[in-house]
Amino acid sequence: MTTDYLVIGSGVAGLTFAVKLAEKFSDKKVVIVTKASEDESNTKYAQGGVAVVLNKEEDSFRKHINDTLVAGDGLCDTDVVKMVISEGPDRLKELLLWGANFDINDAGKFDLGKEGGHSEYRIVHHKDITGYEIERALLAKAHELQNITILPHHFAIDLVTNHHIEGANPNELVCYGAYVFNQKEEEIFTIRANSTLLASGGIGCVYGHTTNPKVATGDGIAMAYRAKAKIKDMEFVQFHPTALYDSSVGSAFLISEAVRGFGAYLRNKSGHRFMPDYDDRAELASRDIVSQCIDTELKKTGDTHVYLDCTHLDMEAFIKHFPNIYEKCLEYHIDIKTDWIPVVPASHYLCGGIEVDKNGKTTIKNLFACGECTRTGLHGANRLASNSLLEALVYAHNIYKYALEGTNQSTNVIIPDWDDKGTVIPKEHILVQHNLKQVQAIMRDYVGIVRSHKRLKLAVKHLDVIYEEVEALYKTSKISTSLCELRNMLNVAHLIVKQSLQRTENKGGYYNIDNLD
Template sequence: MSNHDVLIVGSGAAGLTAALVLAEHCRVMVLAKGGLDEGSTAWAQGGIAAVLDKGDTFEDHIRDTMVAGAGLNRRETVEFVVEHAPEAIQRLIDLGVPFNNEKGALHLTREGGHSHRRIVHVNDATGWAVQEALLKAANAHPNITLKPNMVAIDLVTDRHRAHPKGQRRAWGVYALNKDAGRVECLSAKATILATGGAGRTYLFSTAPRGATGDGIAMAWRAGCRVSNMEFMQFHPTCLYNLEVKNFLITEAVRGEGGILKHPVTGHRYMPDYDERAELAPRDIVARANDDQIKRFGLDYVHLDISHKEPEFVRHHFPTIYERLLGLGIDMTKEPIPVVPAQHYTCGGVLTDLNGRADLTGLYAIGECSESGLHGANRLASNSLLECFVFGDSAAHHIIEHWDEFDTPPALNPWDASRVTDSDEEVVIKQNWTEIRRFMWNYVGIVRTNKRLERAQHRIKTLKAEIAEYYAHFRVTADLIELRNLHQVAELIVKSARHRHESRGLHYNLDYPQTEPAARETILVP
């Protein structure tokens, strides 16, 4: 049994931010499911939203966030995050993140849903630059231990003690050490889930392969409430290419003048759907793209910025330009074929302003949490911001209450005495594919009661099959992920069936109206 002061599951922006703050006071272990830089943070092209422009105000950023969130945001959370944004940016500058500058000041870009230019960025690869700076600092800190290839299976709770006391408390995690091929019990006074979202529940997603909702599923199984899981954000513009999966074309392309067109007629269709046209929030643009594709039987729509000066395009979007050129698309001369794809999980483990979940000693931060920031739809570039603000606030809460955290008791080791090695890996692959396909078709951008019912029926059928497999065979990374994917799919469908209206990202043809009062969907285990 390994013992650290604080255990952090996830090595992205949220987890590493918390680790760096905590390491000044205690010993921290950070687990990554694969490589240390394989999470969603490194994939984030856009940037980080903060009020830094003269004409901009906190109130404007708060209002934009609330409008995008369709009134479901918790105002105190939005205020808290927006007001802490400038200092979060300053901390990143101090860490050496090379944000774009213009005439000696930070260059600010604008994205859909924002009323001002307020996105700081590093070209079109902000996440990568942030991940690199955080990892460099964490690697250099003597109080931080980084452990790649550790797949968390379940939270260690009071029932795993040698002598349970009936407390609602977390003591760490059981994790599969992929390098050693064994399950380890990792205990800690406090545990932080920073495991990212659940994008891989869907067939088309911009999320990395590891985004299988692990933290959400683990917290739910341990007895924590989850909230607003029906609000899955679909990015309007993912590259359509049969060779390359999940390559995102950032919102900023539309922010800097890119327009959406029907690929055959060349008709610019966004003004038909919303007066803000291409600068409408993501849910509106994604639904418009989905509608065009389904209505006209298209494979994709066109995103065109070729009317801008070639030098302007290359300067603003160097990563995207190079990548597309390698695929035979010159974005300075021709349109980019795009489709909508799952992009962000707005719901998650219900937390307060310190990232605290329902178990004592357990925190959830970043995309796996539901803090009240995003509501029914996330405003562009508020996601990395959430990671920095809540990574910081959770760490400070732990430090301030350090004397209240008990030393972990004797805990039971992982029991693998009654399992054998699997002889049928194909079962995992088949179930994984099936979940992602029916979630895309039945619980995608546009939903109906009938589709949700069908999805629920499939989930019920798979439940027994996966449970039996899990009970009889030794755990593998794929099996752990399948179990979590299935659990998260169940939570999404359950939440979607609870909501008898259309709001934000949840669009149900059987309930097209929006109720006057905004209600959160809170599921209790």
């Protein structure tokens, strides 16, 4: 297959770019590949909203910039922060034009929320399913455009680069598209593209306990890493402080930051409200602080979880704001009118990733990246709540603007077909599942909220053994999605551990007990 633009991922980052480009150029073809259904992405599960400065009387770009810089703990790129935040209102207007709906208050204005780390009310939201609403609107718009082709249940295995091309210059990194696995037909084919955009989302499943969906296995970062793109700040994994506690491993339901913004208290098993003991901002401290405080409480008591207490809140207003959370708690036999919600920190968001410039350009020619798989410099050492959807919207727009310049030329190189000669269909899948659980356990136990040199070095040792086993299996087996995902998660785990060991000071979401003065 040949296309002008290949987009890998169907969340807010990929869809925004595709819609903008396809609207502007009716003669340009855009192909979107996504490994599950077209609406399955991290975007779909984003509860909080989009952080945008709208109320200029009480809020300002300066305040939002400062809040972002404080959360990022000195590692943000200030110019990037200013750019993203100042563009916010314009990007929100586009979402509205495309049909996205956001909550309105009695005065007919946006019902702005406030979350941890924010000094003002500036979160535009749609109840507690903001991401779901944005995904719906963008998909509806994409389906209106004849030059967008969406290929669900198609898994991008690897990027095609000059390393695959006979006679190509080995010193010039160029992307020509990707090898793609049609999961339903079990066929692998090549998509040749003049430009490729990685918008593949996050890495939550590397930890097992996560607020992310099952598709969040770090595929884009792993592909870019194998293609020799620069990857940066992987040590900064943000743990969401309040995922609904479930004793089983897997995707955990997120109890939005906005619930604490609404006035909920964190309590330990004895009922003590502990956050004021650690930070003057109490429950509205930034996510890294709240997660570390919960982790400390759990280590002190040996408990598996703490509690979020909403019983003192205006319940009618709560249910209006958070209907999805209220219903999900009822499914777990938790009536928040009288019961505390059991919560625990879970892997939530990666602040690092594929290094890109302001135009979303990676260090590989014709390869761009957008969204959670990237390291833009906006988040620094810790992402401010609800800045992620904003970042995706702004960078998708910047990549679109760069595409308008038409600097990427079509190429006629001969791309070799995928070669799987000598491989066989594995008779057992237990090796993949066993190693997946091992990787997740290693990351939770050795590379979690609080780290140490000893645990990180043990993680390297254990991951290396699994890597050798998985690579041997990969070279001899017919492709399967689960095997590719495991391979990608191992690459991501390696990057997180390696870059954690390289960090010599604690910043934001990164905390190593051996880095203390």
